[in-house]
Amino acid sequence: MTEGDNRMKRFSVVPLLLFVLGSQSFQSSTVPAFVQAAAPASAPKPVEIAIKDGPIPMRVLVQSPADTEADLQIICLFRSDNSNTLHGSLIETNEKLKGLLDRIRKPSLFGGELGETLLLQPTGSLTAKRVLMVGLGDSQTFTPERMELVGAIAYREASRLGVAHPFFAPTILDGGVTKFTTGQVSEQVIGGFFRAANTEKLLNSEGKAPQPIIKDLTYLAGPQYASSTQEGIEKAIATEARK
Template identity: 35%
Template sequence: MKTKTSIYKFRYSYLFLLILTFSFNGFAQTASIGSTVTWGKVDGVAVNGLVQGPSAAEADLQVACVFEYTEGDIFNPPALPANLNGMVHLDDALKGIITELRKSGKFTGHSLETLLITPPKGTLASKQLLLIGLGDRTKFTPDLMISVGSTAMREALRLGVSNYSFASDIKDAGIDSPTALVATNVVLGSFEAYRTQSYLKAKKLADYKPLTKVILLAGPAFYTVAGEGIKEAIAKLNAK
């Protein structure tokens, strides 16, 4: 009897430790809202990570990405739930204008299409909002994010901002994309564009206000994974 009791105690203790281990690992991989870090620098520009939605991130310019419109696409599964969905929060903060623009065809969301919005004071934490189209969701590939990153950087430099915040919003739209690779490609594309403008500036063929930082947003569950992709991109860029 004592032997059986000891075996049961051992089994329950082992099961408890197993559950505790999984719980701890899950917690360790989930960052809290507001968590931020500087992943590194490229050409003197800081590349920061931030756990925050695009409506609440403080920046001169907020960049957000959207696919071509399909009915209820950011509100219904497989889109993230509303409480975790940055695009829903952004749309709500602007009283539904993003959905209205997309649904009416005023902004189609075609690949690399852009639209600049100056929000009323107090509605967003950023001063301006730039929407970038991702095209047809069924044809999305992570490679597109290189061009999206380049587009975001060129527009930021053209607008003369000191910093900008970037949200891919792919997970919000329900697309199961490779988080690290998407983050890598955004950073690579961004700084390829930055270096092109620097090259032109050196030849007195372009001028722009120096950029101090780029902020890459991620949800709590994707922050760490995105960070790995960002660091990989920074290492590649700094090795060139």
Template identity: 25%
Template sequence: MDINLTTQEISKISCDALIVSAARKSSASGVELSTSAAAVDTALAGLIAERSADGEFKGTAGELLTLHPSGKLAAKRVIVVGLGSQDKLDTQSVRRAISIAARHVQKTGAQKIAVAGGLASSKFSAAQETQAAIEGVLLGLYSFRAYQSKENGNNVNQVLFATPEENKAEFEQALQQAQALAEGTNFARSLINEPPNVLTPIELANRASAMAKEVGLECEIFEKEKIQELGMGGLLAVSKGSANPPRFIILRYRGGSEGDKGMALVGKGITFDTGGISIKPGAGMDTMKGDMGGAAAVLGAMQAIARIKPAINVTAFVPTCDNMPSGSAYVPGDIVRILNGKTIEIVNTDAEGRLILADALSLASQEGLSPILDLATLTGAMVVALGHSMTGFFSNDEQLTQSIISAGQAAGEKYWPMPLDEEYGEYIKSDIADIKQTGGREAGAVTAAKILENFVGTAKWAHLDIAGTSYVDSVKAYQEKGGTGVGVRTLAELALQLAKK
């Protein structure tokens, strides 16, 4: 897709569809037009204002009004999209609304589109509005059609973003950052959406390696022999039942000073989860191809970070395997020794993610990295607690907690802090090992986090349980069914924030 900025007058931008925005006034009836929408309104002799006064367009979030300029503009048609209430505007309002509009014009045959903003807000700058709009277009137009024989030749292939002539460098930077963040997210989405007979642990490692080479990351892949040599008992145990051998992926971005060890990102990479011997019910098991959503998010974030180039060192660790039942599979009652020497009593083989994460967290801790953030589609308990709108997370550091929430707000992703109180440790005490693999049904997301806490040493650490937010099972107005890539933009934004401190 060809994406560019333009400083042309709104009336002279030639395209199949021109997208402009408006918000619902918070203190009075009617709509507040962006500067671009106001320019269109003037060119069309007050048509937007007229439609608003008639109640046809109210500026509600995601609402669309289609206008045909009849030669008064170079654009063939104009789409006015509502941003919602003016007093609640933020960059996510822009991101989601523009995504909805972009998806709409693509469905109606547009191939060349233009987007113009200019709605004044105390919460974001003009460049931040442009960045959110670019992300919205790229995220909204994403689709995964690799295995469909019928090609759609009507996709949007050219996008122009109208910007003012002044401060052009700032808008160029916004364009580059938006592309890096959105393309990293879409890379993660495609990994999640791949079928499990294609995206095996070996293939995930291959794609990580290819991406690393493309963007200039260091890459190291551990095969089974090296994994055994290091004593990664969790990853070895979970992979025992599968014909596919495990892999351990390490990516390094060196943007900071040589003496600074930097931060670590850890992603759960279960490429398919049957539950193992503690096998899952058949209904919905097809979605378990997405149990590597944490790995996808970390890899997508590393791609974005490598392109944005913040002044910080970042290392990614991705343990990957699949969890299968067989005569060689690990079973309840086993004792597994993790890389840091601690032992875990196996209770339920469907609680496999915490085992492979434990090895990766142990290695990150041994390397002295801090903070350490792990992402995993870890527990159904988190879905029960927070549903699909927010990602619950746990942290041993209050400053890191606030930084994650702040980075999420910038990225348009919502996070909710969960408890890690000492009392929850009682649930995972074992009679025969250092730790029990699960604490039962009560507080399941919390006890899973308490297990992981045993493997981070003294590092500042956060565990993001993305089980409810990594995958959507139906098409939304602003996104496709399937992987969401949640976490990619938050992790990249966090790296940017930490680099500035």
């Protein structure tokens, strides 16, 4: 091989090496840099107000009944007619139940009469294991005193179902009745709750009922109504203490 042939061979190798090196450089420059995705912020914990000195431990929880993780979530509904529309948390609950409240709220199905109950075992995005609907009757003639019976029903149904930690939402405002304070309502609810508890204790002491199951009660309220709700519960506790 002549010196000229060797020179030509060396020159032919150089472009090939440059091409390979250039290709590697281009490929490395096009690899996107790794960017760590920010972790989604966790939902804020609901505000909780502990109620002191009650015969049964209680708390006010600022949370919608559509969002609770409860063994039993109790909600209340006025009579099932077109004039009683849903608002707020009841709309949220209905949406998570995929419109079930709209379909069931009919006089021929769930009439919503005072004291009427219906137990649901929801699936889907509603996180409560069971939902108990309690009828409130006519919205036009509603008074807070009606909730005393509802409170007693809430206790007895939770006890019958074996639920130690029930959640209760009056949902009166979300049912369209706004002329009473949440404290007026909660005072009556808790009065009825205590009445049912006292009845159960008496029956148990005489061997006519099992040991009470209910350990505490969580009472739901909106952010602007938590203080009034707390005051009503404390009034009911004070009344109970004087008996």
